[in-house]
Each structure stands twice: as C-alpha cells, then as structure tokens.
Amino acid sequence: MxxxxxxxxxxxxxxxxxxxxxxxxxxxxxxxxxKILLPAEGEGRNAVFAARLGWEVVAFDNSTEARKKAxxxxxxxxxxxxxxxxSYDEFDYKTNDFDAIALxxxxxxxxxxxxxxxxxLEFLKxxxxxxxxxxxxKQLRNNSGGPKDIDLLFSKEELKDDxxxxxxxxxxxTEITLxxxxxxxxxxxxxxxxxxx
Numbered sequence: 001m002x003x004x005x006x007x008x009x010x011x012x013x014x015x016x017x018x019x020x021x022x023x024x025x026x027x028x029x030x031x032x033x034x035k036i037l038l039p040a041e042g043e044g045r046n047a048v049f050a051a052r053l054g055w056e057v058v059a060f061d062n063s064t065e066a067r068k069k070a071x072x073x074x075x076x077x078x079x080x081x082x083x084x085x086x087s088y089d090e091f092d093y094k095t096n097d098f099d100a101i102a103l104x105x106x107x108x109x110x111x112x113x114x115x116x117x118x119x120x121l122e123f124l125k126x127x128x129x130x131x132x133x134x135x136x137x138k139q140l141r142n143n144s145g146g147p148k149d150i151d152l153l154f155s156k157e158e159l160k161d162d163x164x165x166x167x168x169x170x171x172x173x174t175e176i177t178l179x180x181x182x183x184x185x186x187x188x189x190x191x192x193x194x195x196x197x
Contacts, residue, residue: 004182006195008183009043016042017181019072022048023133023192024071028053031093034099037123039088040106044070044081051079058098060084060091093123100124103132107152114162121165124178124197130166132159132193136173144178144186154191166195 008015020028024046028036033054038047041059043066051057051074059081061067067085074081084091088108101124108116123129135146137153149154156173163169171193178184 005061005063005132006065009063009134012148013182014043014045014069014073015044015183017179017184018043018045019180020046021133021180024102024104024131025049027129027131027194028055028100028102031100031129035097036100036102037093037120038102038104039091039120040103041070041083042066044073045084046102046104047083048073048077048079049082050051051081052077055100057081058093059083060086062087088112095122096123096125098128099130100129103130103134105134105146106132107134107147107154110151110158113158117162118165121163121197126197128197130163130193130195133190136189136191138173138189142186142188144188145180145184146188156191159191159193163193163195166197169193169195171195 028050034180035056036050038059041047041061047059049055067083101120134154137150137155139146156171173191176188176190178188
C-alpha cells in the first residue's frame with residue numbers, strides 16, 4: 001500500500017490540489033486555533049491551511065512522497081507543520097492533548113477502523129472536536145475518487161458506533177461535486193460529521 005501511495009504522490013502536481021477540503025475549511029475556521037491532529041494527511045493541503053489560521057499542526061502519513069510535498073507546500077506558504085512519516089498503528093501521542101482531530105478521506109479497513117479511530121480519540125482533549133469527511137458506501141457507483149473496496153467506505157451506522165463516546169454529533173450523508181485535483185473530481189457520495197468529546 002505504501003508503494004502505491006508513493007507512486008501516486010510522486011507526480012509533480014498536487015494530485016488532490018493545494019486548497020483545503022471545503023468541509024474541513026468551513027469547520028476549522030469556526031474554531032479557536034489550538035492544536036490539531038491530521039491523520040492520513042497526504043500532500044498537506046489541510047495541514048497547511050490550519051497552520052495559516054494559527055493552529056499548531058501534527059500530521060502523519062506513511063508516504064514519503066506525500067510528506068515531501070506537504071513540507072514543500074508549508075514552506076511556500078510560510079508555515080511550519082510537524083509531519084511524521086508513520087502509520088496509524090505506529091502513531092502514539094499524549095492523552096488529552098489535541099483540541100481537534102480531522103479525518104479527511106482517512107479510510108482504513110473495517111476490521112481495524114473502529115479501534116484506530118477510538119485510539120485517536122484518546123489524544124483529544126475533553127471538549128475537543130472531531131471533523132470527518134469521507135466517501136460513503138454509495139461512492140462505489142461513482143468514478144470521482146475513493147477506494148473501490150466497500151469495506152474501506154463509510155456508513156452512517158458504522159460511524160455512529162465508531163464515535164459512540166462523542167456528544168453533539170452532527171452527521172450527514174450527501175451528494176457533492178468534488179473538485180480537488182485530478183483524483184477527486186466529479187459527483188461523489190460522502191459522509192460529513194462533526195462531534196465533541
């Protein structure tokens with residue numbers, strides 16, 4: 001899997017664009033800057049946007065090529081991000097340390113998703129926010145991006161169970177038009193969620 005992502009990110013262009021995800025941008029702009037965690041951050045578009053708003057950013061991904069591009073983008077925009085080359089199961093951090101966690105197209109296999117997401121919640125402060133956008137299982141009928149394995153896609157019922165401990169959950173499955181670089185383009189079925197620890 002790492003090899004596939006390194007090959008995809010090796011392109012000179014930012015394959016998911018340089019602009020932040022629209023839902024992430026809207027939600028993060030409403031919050032007072034603090035410390036944010038961005039798992040599976042790819043080329044850094046969301047991390048860099050958060051840093052420009054004044055957030056202290058910790059991000060990770062397992063792609064060397066993605067990290068290179070993220071650090072290049074951060075340098076171009078005049079911000080610093082703490083971007084680690086690591087996998088979900090290797091990432092560890094202090095309990096109750098982040099003010100927000102953003103899971104933007106952070107798809108993982110169903111058999112480990114719940115345990116990984118719940119592990120991430122341990123790093124979130126009480127009162128901290130989770131921001132999530134990802135492809136729903138209905139995305140299989142679209143050609144606008146995302147995994148072609150239904151096990152990697154989201155359902156509202158599964159996500160409600162994964163984030164059972166959160167309060168003030170706001171979740172919506174919706175159809176949108178993606179325009180995020182060459183690999184996220186066209187009509188898409190997504191789930192958008194926010195919740196508070």
